[in-house]
Amino acid sequence: MDTIVREMRGCSRHIGRCYWFTGLSGAGKTTLANKFCEALRERGLTCLVLDGDVLRERLNRDLGFSREDRRENVRRIAEIAHMAAEAGVIVLVAVIAPYRADRDAVRGLFDDHRFFEVYVQTDIATCVARDPKQLYRLAREGELRDMTGLHTPYEVPVMPDIRIDTSQMTVEQSVSLLLEHSQGATAAF
């Protein structure tokens, strides 16, 4: 009975896992992570969003956008995500992580059933049209010289666990897809 109550509480450590939303700036990573988090919280689960932009203002404020600093940015966030997931938290990371090698290193930290790469596959034309942070505009005007997808590569995921194209699916549809995955992942234990 005690076990059932503990399961109900949704705090069992086996629930902990990481969804890493990768994709171009403007693809919808942060929006999806936040909405998915809200939905999980409504279901009583403990959920943590690690947003790349927020982390760069605080935890990783010492880092820039060189190849080495991008690797370090991803590495630190992965370490945090791993610790929190091990503790039973569902961690949603919204970080471009443009290099395949860095993403593979992240995956290597986790057990198989605790890490899921979510490729937010929205095409660059849609991202440029949205340009929520006006970064593409700044890049076009020459104010920004390290824009992923323009000046530096974005290496597309080869075998992501989940693909979402936000130019084809609404946020609600995307969150439903994620919730379905999440329920399957919990049931698999």
Add this chain to the structure above:
Amino acid sequence: MDTIVREMRGCSRHIGRCYWFTGLSGAGKTTLANKFCEALRERGLTCLVLDGDVLRERLNRDLGFSREDRRENVRRIAEIAHMAAEAGVIVLVAVIAPYRADRDAVRGLFDDHRFFEVYVQTDIATCVARDPKQLYRLAREGELRDMTGLHTPYEVPVMPDIRIDTSQMTVEQSVSLLLEHSQGATAAF
């Protein structure tokens, strides 16, 4: 009803808070944090231990023991603790954090009712006698030159929220004290 179930699940975000165990090496910070965490998990709560030694091997492996690096070590851990606490996790930090200014900066990140300084007040003679990591021995032999309490200062907390002297109290007594505090802190919401 739904609210009650959610409360029961112990995952409400208002439960999130941080206990920061500060004190000399060998005082019992890690032991207390781990045992307190076990006790909280048994009660269905989501709990994360951030241990200074573990973090220095991974997240903070780029940092040494200079004044500046010690500040950065504390700063990063505080940022993580803050994020996780905001997400509803009870975060237990076991990190010496020898400088008062650094600890005050940590406290400043949190709302009042979300941060508790736990001064593990065990005297240095007891710590040296325990010497679990053989650091005092290495320091005495001249192999270690930045040992807190010997070569560099440990500024004792002036107004900690909780004091525990593990040379006077057993681990079980200490955990009871912490659990009592934790129940009070939850009830205060």
